[in-house]
Every structure is written in structure tokens, then in C-alpha cells.
Amino acid sequence: MALLDLALQGFSIFGFGLFIVLWFMHLVSIIYVRLHLNRKTTEKVPYSKLAGVSLLKPLKGVDPNLINNLETFFELDYPKYEILLCVQDHDDPAIDVCKKLLGKYPNVDARLFIGGKKVGINPKINNLMPAYEGARYELVWICDSGIRVKPDTLTDMANQMTEKVGLVHGLPYVADRQGFAATLEQVYFGTSHPRSYISANVAGIKCVTGMSCLMRKEILDQAGGLIAFAQYIAEDYFMAKAIADRGWKFSMATQVAMQNSGSYSIAQFQSRMIRWGKLRINMLPATIIEPVSECFVASLIIGWAAHHVFRWDIMVFFLCHCLAWFISDYIQLRGVQGGPPSFSKLDYAVAWFIRESMTIQIFLSALWDPTISWRAGRYRLRCGGTAEEILDV
Structure with missing residues (x-):
């Protein structure tokens, strides 16, 4: 009985500790968003003296929003930058989209790289290698194909690249689009994701996604260049780690990394969350306790602790x-959005409930199978973040 009482007491302490940690995360992320995001860019460097930037754009396939997303990069208001468009396959329809934009904007410094270079198992790194080797400027901006930007987005990021900063990243969010799947994505990227993403960065944990990252090329070269990260699927985590290990700081842009893919569905959202979960579990095994940070599981644990102590x-x-x-979460969502969302409060409630209800299924799916499908390949993850490609026999 003494051991049982001790165990129950310990679980109660864990419940109250969990309550403090989770609500501290809520508070920190809400305040940070209100104070930092969607603010007018503060000019820390004169416009004409902003560092040159090489934009590396990995492309594969065409979705309905691709040309509009890409065009926003040709319309950036920035003194010195180049666009390096990267396509792996010679028959990829994205090539025609690139050529159309190159013809429409002849005065923009832009080049198209086709074919990639096989240096490891990571298809994104393989695709970007020729462009990285040909990049002319001191800053490298790796930005996914589904991202759209405003004319001053790069100026905002470059102004965050102060003397001791080695990496500037954007908080991932989702543009307003039609349909429930779009609402579901926006609710996730406006609530659960920024809560963990922001609170981790505020606490000094280097949490970075590679959707939109501006980095000092000299630091990546010191770490071995892009080729050094080709053995990993989650190359963004290991690039960030390499930069942090060399004593450089990170900064978050005041503008979000606006995802605007024209191809989306609930099934695609689930697959993406499962893939991310698998990567986290294999890179950082401690994240296996993630379910206790989700609303329904956390509420049960904390509720039991409150019942055990206070009845x-x-x-x-x-x-x-x-x-x-x-x-x-709704307050958080409005902060990330920069105002009320485009959908109703009822839509928010339904999407929020469904997203929270998915968490256990997503976690168990990620835990069950260590293989992932990404782009055109399948990979078996290993502990520590490396992977091997599964070749069809």
C-alpha cells in the first residue's frame, strides 16, 4: 500500500507539473505572437546595404497555386538577390512554369537548374546541390515550393540577420483557402504548432522547420556544405543544429512562412503529421511523451491529479x-492570423475538435511503422535521424 500511495502521489505531482508547463507554453506563445508577429519591419540595416541573398527553390510537380506562389518571389522588393530554381527530373512539368516566369521577368536575376546531383538519400538536398554550388551570395535562403511571400518578406528576414545571428526562420502558417481540409490545416498551424514551436525557441531549444530559412552560407560550408546533411531526411533540424553548435543565434521573422499549396486534403494532412511524428521520434526519442502535451490526454491527467488531491x-x-x-487556442490563432480567421467560429470548433481527436491515432501510426514515403521515394528511419532508401525489387 505504501508503494501504491507513493506512486499515486508521484503521478499527482506529475499532473500538476504538467499543468504549469503547458499553461506556461500557452501564455508564452500568445504573448510572443502579440509582441513579435505581423509587425512592421524594423530597419536595422540600410536598404542599400542589405546582404546579397541566393534563393534556393526546390520544385517537384505542379499544383494549382505553384505559378502564383513562385511569381511572388520574382516581385520581391530587395536590392540584391538571385533566384535559383531547382528541378530534379527533366520531364517535370514544373520546368515549363519556371521558363514562363523567366521569360516574364527578364530583369530578375534567376536561373533554372535541372537534374540535381545525387549526394545522399535526401531528395531535397540532391535537387538543390547544383544551385548551392553555384550560389553567388553570402546568405542562402532555402524556401519550399508551396510558400508565397510579400514584397518585403526577404527584407524582413535580412533585417533579423544581425551580427550574431546565423539563421532566420519563419513560423509556418497556412494561407486562407477553401474547404474544410484548409480550415483544419490553418487551425493546427495557428494553435498547437506555434505553441510548441514558439515556446521551444523562447526556452532556447532550437526548433526550426525548413519551409523558409535564411542562413549564412559560410557556416554551412564550415559544416561541410549541403552534402553533409544529405544522409538525413530532416535536413532542416541538422542544419540548424550545425549552426547552433558553432555558437550562432537564431531569430524568427516577423512574417509567417505562408504555406499556400493548391493540393490539400484531410488524408494529406494526416500523412504529413504522421511523417513529422516519425522523424521526431527517431531524431529525439524523448518526444515519445508528446501525447501528454495534447489537450484531451493532458486534461485527463491533470483532472485525475485534481481529483486525487482536492476531490x-x-x-x-x-x-x-x-x-x-x-x-x-482561438486567441493564439487570431494572433498568428493577424486578425479574425476567414472561417466561422463553428468551423473553428469542429476543426479544433477533429484535430485534437486525431492526435493519438497519428502518434500510434508514427510509432508503429518507421518507414516514410516522401516525394518519390520510401525510406526506413534509423535512430539518430539517419535513413536508408527502400529500393523496389
């Missing part, structure tokens, strides 16, 4: 805690 009704506490979480 409060578990179900009443669970419902009240979920309601408080739901409201704080």
Missing part, C-alpha cells in the same frame, strides 16, 4: 480545462 469531479474539471484550452 474535484474529474469530468467537470476535464470539460472546464478543455474549454479553457479551446479559448486560448
